[in-house]
Amino acid sequence: xxxxxxxxRLFQKNLEDLYxxxxxxxxDYELSSLIELTVVQEQWLFIPANAICAKWHPYxxxxxxxxxxxxxxxxxxxxxGSVIDFIPEYNGEHSYEEIEAAYLSSNSRExxxxxKPTQAPGFYLTENQVKSVYLRLTNQHTQSHGINGLVRxxxxxxxxxxIGKEILNHWWGDLLFVINxxxxxxxxxxxxxxxxxxxxxxxxxxxxxxIIERIINEWVIFRNSIMKLRISERAVDHQQLxxxxxxxxxxxxxxxxxxxxxxxxT
Numbered sequence: 560x561x562x563x564x565x566x567x568r569l570f571q572k573n574l575e576d577l578y579x580x581x582x583x584x585x586x587d588y589e590l591s592s593l594i595e596l597t598v599v600q601e602q603w604l605f606i607p608a609n610a611i612c613a614k615w616h617p618y619x620x621x622x623x624x625x626x627x628x629x630x631x632x633x634x635x636x637x638x639x640g641s642v643i644d645f646i647p648e649y650n651g652e653h654s655y656e657e658i659e660a661a662y663l664s665s666n667s668r669e670x671x672x673x674x675k676p677t678q679a680p681g682f683y684l685t686e687n688q689v690k691s692v693y694l695r696l697t698n699q700h701t702q703s704h705g706i707n708g709l710v711r712x713x714x715x716x717x718x719x720x721x722i723g724k725e726i727l728n729h730w731w732g733d734l735l736f737v738i739n740x741x742x743x744x745x746x747x748x749x750x751x752x753x754x755x756x757x758x759x760x761x762x763x764x765x766x767x768x769x770i771i772e773r774i775i776n777e778w779v780i781f782r783n784s785i786m787k788l789r790i791s792e793r794a795v796d797h798q799q800l801x802x803x804x805x806x807x808x809x810x811x812x813x814x815x816x817x818x819x820x821x822x823x824x825t
Contacts, residue, residue: 581674598633602672612664614657689822696815709808716801727789734782745771770814
């Protein structure tokens with residue numbers, strides 16, 4: 560499935576290279592303390608959440624969907640804050656209790672702030688960064704990354720005689736980084752498409768954004784199935800897991816073709 564720490568490092572490097580933006584991470588903070596430390600000091604805070612508990616999200620009380628939202632302002636007097644979400648786009652005021660409920664619903668306790676951009680993305684640099692994502696997905700010379708890595712993972716599942724519960728714990732952790740990397744890329748695509756200074760302003764096809772969201776949801780479903788297997792007394796059905804990975808491979812392959820067409824990658 561690839562090196563999760565490397566995916567995170569590449570995302571941070573892209574922010575630094577493209578925009579001169581630097582990330583500061585906060586792990587396992589009480590939300591009230593973190594708001595005082597960041598948002599009250601006029602920093603925007605990215606907060607993990609499960610949409611099923613985020614009152615502003617269409618999936619509220621309906622469907623699990625892990626992603627991040629942005630808290631941009633906070634009024635300590637009436638304990639409410641300004642929430643911005645990207646998938647789908649949303650901007651509104653919510654009480655501290657509602658914001659905290661969304662935060663506590665997530666499996667992650669990793670929040671972060673971003674420094675103010677010091678540069679606008681140039682066309683050539685942005686094009687190269689998108690191309691690097693495409694090449695990592697489709698590289699035929701490695702079996703450990705991208706689509707080839709997923710195919711290898713699927714084959715390992717098909718050939719396995721049995722899968723111990725202990726390995727599911729490793730998958731559970733690694734899959735969170737896989738999901739986060741794709742969520743970050745989706746937010747990056749939204750930014751390129753909506754920012755008037757972006758060289759790709761209004762040029763990214765909605766179908767490309769939709770397929771990324773579908774991929775994220777399939778990975779979330781797959782990760783949740785891993786959790787069910789961890790707590791179940793049933794033996795791990797590796798054939799069924801392989802079938803689910805096969806469906807994700809098809810989506811990732813289709814996404815690679817859409818990305819190539821949208822950005823005219825040669």
